Amino acid sequence: MNAESLLINEWRKLPAEKQQQVIDFVLFLESQIKEFPQSRSPSETPPKQIDMAENNKLGDRLLKIRQRIVESGVPLLGSEEIEKEIAERRGGYREGGKL
Numbered sequence: 001m002n003a004e005s006l007l008i009n010e011w012r013k014l015p016a017e018k019q020q021q022v023i024d025f026v027l028f029l030e031s032q033i034k035e036f037p038q039s040r041s042p043s044e045t046p047p048k049q050i051d052m053a054e055n056n057k058l059g060d061r062l063l064k065i066r067q068r069i070v071e072s073g074v075p076l077l078g079s080e081e082i083e084k085e086i087a088e089r090r091g092g093y094r095e096g097g098k099l
Contacts, residue, residue, distance in 0.1 A: 004058065020069045021085070023062055024077045028086075 001009075035077055069074065077085070 004054070007059070016069055016072065017074055019065060020074060020076060024067050024082055025086075026062075028079070048059045 011019055014022065
C-alpha cells in the first residue's frame with residue numbers, strides 16, 4: 001500500500017471533526033512550505049514526484065469533504081488554534097503563547 005492509500009484509508013476511519021483537523025493541518029503545512037520554501041535541509045532527498053492528476057483528484061475529494069463539514073456546522077480551526085494544537089502535541093502550550 002502506498003502512502004497516499006494508507007493516508008486515505010486511515011483518514012476515512014476518523015470522525016468528521018478529526019478529518020477536518022487533518023485537512024486544516026495539511027493546509028497549514030502547505031502554507032509553511034510557501035512561506036519557507038528552503039526549510040528542507042540540504043541532506044534531505046527531494047520528495048518523490050507524484051502524478052499531478054492523481055494529486056488533483058485527492059485534493060478535489062478533500063475539498064468536497066471539507067465543504068460537507070462546513071455545511072454541517074462544525075467549526076474549523078483558525079491559525080492560532082492549529083498552532084495551539086501542534087504545541088500541545090509537541091509537549092505543551094501555555095495561554096498567550098507556546099512554551
